Amino acid sequence: MGTPRLGCPLSTYVERGTGGEVELGRSLANRAFRGYFRGRNPNPGNPVKIAVCIKRVPDMDGRFTIAGDGKSLDQNGLKFDIADFDGYAVEVALQLNEKNAPGESVVVSVGPDGVQETLRKALGMGVDRAIQLKADEVPFDGSAIAAALAAELKEGGYDLILFGRMATDSANQSVAPMVAQMLGLPCVTAVSKLEIAGGKGQAERQLEGATESVEFPLPAVLSIDEGVARPRLPSLKGIMAAKKKPLEVKPAQLGEARLTVTKLELPAERPAGRIVGEGADAVPELVRLLHDEAKVL
Amino acid sequence: MAHMFAFAESRGGELRKSALESVAAARQAADSTGGGEVHALLIGAPGIGGKAQDLAKVGADVAIVVEHAGLERYSPEVFAATAAAVLKAKGCRAAFFGATAMGKDLAPRVAATLGVSLASDLTSFAIDGDALTGRHATHTGKIITTLRLTGTPAVATIRPGAIKAVPNAKAGAVETMAPAMDPAAAKVVVTAIGAKGDAKLDLGDAPVIVSGGRGLKEAGNFKLVEELAAAFGNAAVGATRAVTDDGWRDASTQIGQTGRIVSPELYVAVGISGAIQHLAGMRTSKVIVAINRDKDAPIFKVADYGIVGDLFEIVPKLTEAVKKARSH
Numbered sequence: 001m002g003t004p005r006l007g008c009p010l011s012t013y014v015e016r017g018t019g020g021e022v023e024l025g026r027s028l029a030n031r032a033f034r035g036y037f038r039g040r041n042p043n044p045g046n047p048v049k050i051a052v053c054i055k056r057v058p059d060m061d062g063r064f065t066i067a068g069d070g071k072s073l074d075q076n077g078l079k080f081d082i083a084d085f086d087g088y089a090v091e092v093a094l095q096l097n098e099k100n101a102p103g104e105s106v107v108v109s110v111g112p113d114g115v116q117e118t119l120r121k122a123l124g125m126g127v128d129r130a131i132q133l134k135a136d137e138v139p140f141d142g143s144a145i146a147a148a149l150a151a152e153l154k155e156g157g158y159d160l161i162l163f164g165r166m167a168t169d170s171a172n173q174s175v176a177p178m179v180a181q182m183l184g185l186p187c188v189t190a191v192s193k194l195e196i197a198g199g200k201g202q203a204e205r206q207l208e209g210a211t212e213s214v215e216f217p218l219p220a221v222l223s224i225d226e227g228v229a230r231p232r233l234p235s236l237k238g239i240m241a242a243k244k245k246p247l248e249v250k251p252a253q254l255g256e257a258r259l260t261v262t263k264l265e266l267p268a269e270r271p272a273g274r275i276v277g278e279g280a281d282a283v284p285e286l287v288r289l290l291h292d293e294a295k296v297l
Numbered sequence: 298m299a300h301m302f303a304f305a306e307s308r309g310g311e312l313r314k315s316a317l318e319s320v321a322a323a324r325q326a327a328d329s330t331g332g333g334e335v336h337a338l339l340i341g342a343p344g345i346g347g348k349a350q351d352l353a354k355v356g357a358d359v360a361i362v363v364e365h366a367g368l369e370r371y372s373p374e375v376f377a378a379t380a381a382a383v384l385k386a387k388g389c390r391a392a393f394f395g396a397t398a399m400g401k402d403l404a405p406r407v408a409a410t411l412g413v414s415l416a417s418d419l420t421s422f423a424i425d426g427d428a429l430t431g432r433h434a435t436h437t438g439k440i441i442t443t444l445r446l447t448g449t450p451a452v453a454t455i456r457p458g459a460i461k462a463v464p465n466a467k468a469g470a471v472e473t474m475a476p477a478m479d480p481a482a483a484k485v486v487v488t489a490i491g492a493k494g495d496a497k498l499d500l501g502d503a504p505v506i507v508s509g510g511r512g513l514k515e516a517g518n519f520k521l522v523e524e525l526a527a528a529f530g531n532a533a534v535g536a537t538r539a540v541t542d543d544g545w546r547d548a549s550t551q552i553g554q555t556g557r558i559v560s561p562e563l564y565v566a567v568g569i570s571g572a573i574q575h576l577a578g579m580r581t582s583k584v585i586v587a588i589n590r591d592k593d594a595p596i597f598k599v600a601d602y603g604i605v606g607d608l609f610e611i612v613p614k615l616t617e618a619v620k621k622a623r624s625h
Contacts, residue, residue, distance in 0.1 A: 060437045060554065061573055073440075084555060140444070142405065143414040168554070171435050172417040174405040177373075181409035186484040187373065189402045192548065206549050207398040208557075209499040210308070212371070213489040226555055227548055258414040262430070263443035270580065270599050275592065279606035280614040286586065287618045289602055294584045296505070296563040297529075297622050 315395025353469025512568020
């Protein structure tokens, strides 16, 4: 690892392959310490209060079976975890707070008591406290979820409200901008690079074949894409500490669900393909098939 | 009879393909509910109005043109306020946006401004009485979810390529309006748009995609993939997450669950084993070809045609053969 420089984009702090919370935490603390005494703390005396909204989703590597009602998943054997992108958002909050210490990070999740396990995982990663907005089930409608989150976050005094770019189960990508709109806050979605300094932020988003550079003031709502920060694993020490951290349970003030699921189906299996042959000798036959049979050449 | 709204996305003064597809979706919705008008919103720097006729060609009855020097680039707050104002003024039954980086950012803001819900990334849809129904791939493409959206307007984003724009010429009236909010008052400001490399053809638009994985062994060997793509003439180059994580290729070219989801006419996987994460991004391609040394690699389970063997021998031969086939 080269000589770190404070005030550089968060993404440059991503350390691949180390994974250890202690090591990453210590190196970041050292950087913040040195930076502070060089007068280069990006946000001196101005700790950041960050909410991270996370979702508990089934493990996407598992096999899905549709339940008897035809519109929900058979829960038997499903394993659950924090949605991939929400893990990135938690990591961004932790790194920002480590850099601008003392800050505060709060994780919020809507759902039944099962979400407490997901909230505890984030606490184990280092988040300070957790809020469960209790609901029997998580609506599919992003605006219904957004209403509950906005009601909770409105008076929280947060500098940043973070989300993952999308929940990997419902894949709606709608909650972050809806919460921002409901709270009248600036919002940048699908952030793949981020720098926060002096009450302002700079972000990059991936467009189709291009990158968009965006500036925004705090407080703001952001949804985090891959590339900003790799989530750390909770350490044993972190997991132990998480048990004592506050986890508040409140009823979710869900909005009206106007978007509902009427049917789930497994996608049609692709018909079994064929091995055309082995090695370069099979090329002429492949080209013939692409031309005559598949008609794509 | 109900009027429909389409958002006509542009970048750098040019319409994006999703603009035409949104108009086509709105046309389909209007025609299926008694033939109302399609109102397409076109926002940009002065001169963008010149593109209105391209919208009329695929079925827009009215192009609503908003030109402003401060709107050369996307401004989420101004675009959302303006789209919401148009939807209110025109009383549209439904609003269609492309499920692109811009559309996915904009449509939820518009829905929240109007106090309605949003159906995302639909691959098909219908207006059915007081509801819009549609299909949407969830759980990284492993489940197809059918949805029912109530409320007016019904706001939806449409997966790129799912609804094709077809010639359907309308007279194409043009209305001009001012942005519903002063662009100078926006808090979120897009300061620059940087093009990625020299990619001429976006992954979402390319009829053929040639992708490479770890089997290429090192970044420099990606030239084999590029040469094969060049031989097809109409191909874009993709990559697996392993490859973009290692910095061999730009992250924007990653195809998979956490990257781009594509469904070209032909997808050629070179040195790709076929991890679930990658399959989630390309399994809906029309024809899949795989070249891999491991005959048990999962990519062969989804591939229509596979060649087992050393890609360093096979790919150059295939490049030559494709060049020859295309020159006939």
